[in-house]
Amino acid sequence: MLDTSNRTExxxxxxxIIGGGVAGMEAAARLSKxxxxxxxxxxxxxxxxxxxxxxxLFPARKPALPLLMSLKQGISDGxxxxxxxxxxxxxxxxxxxxxxxxKNRVVTANTLLLTTGFDIFEAERKEEYGYGIxxxxxxxxxxxxxxxxxxxxxxxxxxxxxxxxxxxxxxxRDEKAGNLHCSKVCCVTAVKQAIEVKEMxxxxxxxxxxxxxxxxxxxxxxxxxxxxxxxxxxxIRARLSEAFENPDxxxxxxxxxxxxxxxxxxxxxxxxxxxxxxxxxxxxxxxxMLKLERDTDGFVLQEDQYVSPFKTKIPGLYCAGGVTGPKxxxxxxxxxxxxxxxxxxxxxxxxxxxxxxxxxxxxL
Amino acid sequence: MxxxxxxxxxxxxxDYDAGNHRxxxxxxxxxPSIDWCMSCGTCASACTAxxxxxxxxxxxxxxxxxxxxxxxxxxxxxxxxCGKCINACPRGVNTRNIVYLMQLAVTKISKHEI
Numbered sequence: 438m439l440d441t442s443n444r445t446e447x448x449x450x451x452x453x454i455i456g457g458g459v460a461g462m463e464a465a466a467r468l469s470k471x472x473x474x475x476x477x478x479x480x481x482x483x484x485x486x487x488x489x490x491x492x493x494l495f496p497a498r499k500p501a502l503p504l505l506m507s508l509k510q511g512i513s514d515g516x517x518x519x520x521x522x523x524x525x526x527x528x529x530x531x532x533x534x535x536x537x538x539x540k541n542r543v544v545t546a547n548t549l550l551l552t553t554g555f556d557i558f559e560a561e562r563k564e565e566y567g568y569g570i571x572x573x574x575x576x577x578x579x580x581x582x583x584x585x586x587x588x589x590x591x592x593x594x595x596x597x598x599x600x601x602x603x604x605x606x607x608x609x610r611d612e613k614a615g616n617l618h619c620s621k622v623c624c625v626t627a628v629k630q631a632i633e634v635k636e637m638x639x640x641x642x643x644x645x646x647x648x649x650x651x652x653x654x655x656x657x658x659x660x661x662x663x664x665x666x667x668x669x670x671x672x673i674r675a676r677l678s679e680a681f682e683n684p685d686x687x688x689x690x691x692x693x694x695x696x697x698x699x700x701x702x703x704x705x706x707x708x709x710x711x712x713x714x715x716x717x718x719x720x721x722x723x724x725x726m727l728k729l730e731r732d733t734d735g736f737v738l739q740e741d742q743y744v745s746p747f748k749t750k751i752p753g754l755y756c757a758g759g760v761t762g763p764k765x766x767x768x769x770x771x772x773x774x775x776x777x778x779x780x781x782x783x784x785x786x787x788x789x790x791x792x793x794x795x796x797x798x799x800x801l
Numbered sequence: 802m803x804x805x806x807x808x809x810x811x812x813x814x815x816d817y818d819a820g821n822h823r824x825x826x827x828x829x830x831x832x833p834s835i836d837w838c839m840s841c842g843t844c845a846s847a848c849t850a851x852x853x854x855x856x857x858x859x860x861x862x863x864x865x866x867x868x869x870x871x872x873x874x875x876x877x878x879x880x881x882x883c884g885k886c887i888n889a890c891p892r893g894v895n896t897r898n899i900v901y902l903m904q905l906a907v908t909k910i911s912k913h914e915i
Binding site for chain 1: 813814815816817818829833834836837838839840859860863864866867892
């Protein structure tokens with residue numbers, strides 16, 4: 438007679454994903470293809486997260502919309518999506534997790550993946566830059582909206598701006614703003630947006646005020662050089678202390694030109710603030726419900742940065758994307774694929790034996 | 802006149818709006834590689850003149866960008882065109898031609914040609 442005590446059967450394996458942005462959608466598509474039951478829980482009315490706000494993506498300046506469509510296509514078959522969801526509580530039990538939602542809904546799953554993303558620095562907090570006070574001070578997110586709208590770039594007074602300045606590191610590398618970290622993506626975004634502005638307004642003068650230019654990614658340096666030689670965009674190593682408004686609505690800035698070691702003043706028609714990435718506040722209560730530890734920068738603490746970057750201290754709970762720090766879309770997608778493989782591996786080890794008891798094939 | 806011990810300091814501030822950018826524009830027209838400069842300073846560190854004088858091509862290019870003609874006049878003739886800066890530049894900027902064109906621009910300004 439065959440010894441059946443070690444024979445196992447696969448049981449229902451489910452994954453709940455909180456946050457339907459780039460990371461959540463990509464991970465959902467991969468996990469679904471592996472045969473797991475996937476539920477995406479999204480706070481907003483639509484999926485896509487931050488991708489809904491971007492017009493074109495650095496460095497190749499590919500439009501954001503086709504990527505969004507392709508991500509939606511990836512989850513169109515078999516992924517359960519709950520929108521307008523507000524999480525009221527999360528319970529950890531023997532089977533995994535029970536996520537309580539508004540309208541008395543409960544989602545249960547063997548594993549939970551957090552892809553709740555990041556927050557964008559509120560530019561109003563750098564009051565000295567005048568966002569929300571001076572009409573011609575906008576943020577990089579606002580400018581991306583202008584690009585998306587297809588409308589011409591205009592000052593608040595309806596004029597075509599002749600001089601546009603971009604301020605790097607707004608809310609990043611600024612301990613007074615509560616953020617010591619570098620937001621990583623703003624440097625290349627500024628270069629990308631400056632090129633886009635110059636293409637729309639070839640006779641305009643565009644200035645970038647940077648502390649360091651962190652062109653870390655593949656093809657970023659090429660984009661920087663293109664901004665210089667093709668568009669004559671001027672890079673001034675400086676950090677803005679304060680912006681002032683002239684009576685005509687234009688702006689006056691004073692910076693230290695640190696390469697010349699001299700103070701410099703100039704007028705601008707428009708100022709764009711490169712707002713940084715910071716740990717989530719709104720989604721922060723979800724992290725608190727799970728009693729997730731934060732790292733020194735406020736983002737979620739990874740179990741081990743190298744060995745197990747997606748794992749948390751709670752078995753079966755994973756994190757990926759912007760929730761563990763500033764990332765490019767490319768990196769977020771890579772993380773989503775990697776975490777999907779890891780969750781799949783974790784779920785693959787859950788078996789039920791003939792005695793009806795759940796067991797793990799090996800120590801996790 | 803009684804000397805009260807006070808003197809008026811010259812304004813160190815760069816006024817970008819008041820600057821005259823004709824030298825930069827003149828150089829750029831014939832030598833567009835001036836736009837490739839990223840102010841790394843390798844040219845100045847390789848330069849024999851900058852070791853013993855105030856001359857720095859890196860700073861000259863910046864002064865031209867900011868429209869600081871007086872600053873350019875102070876040191877633009879220190880260059881002896883040895884060309885070490887061309888070998889040093891990581892971006893392939895035609896540095897020697899830039900200095901030559903800057904000197905030419907200064908001459909043209911004195912003749913009221915630009």
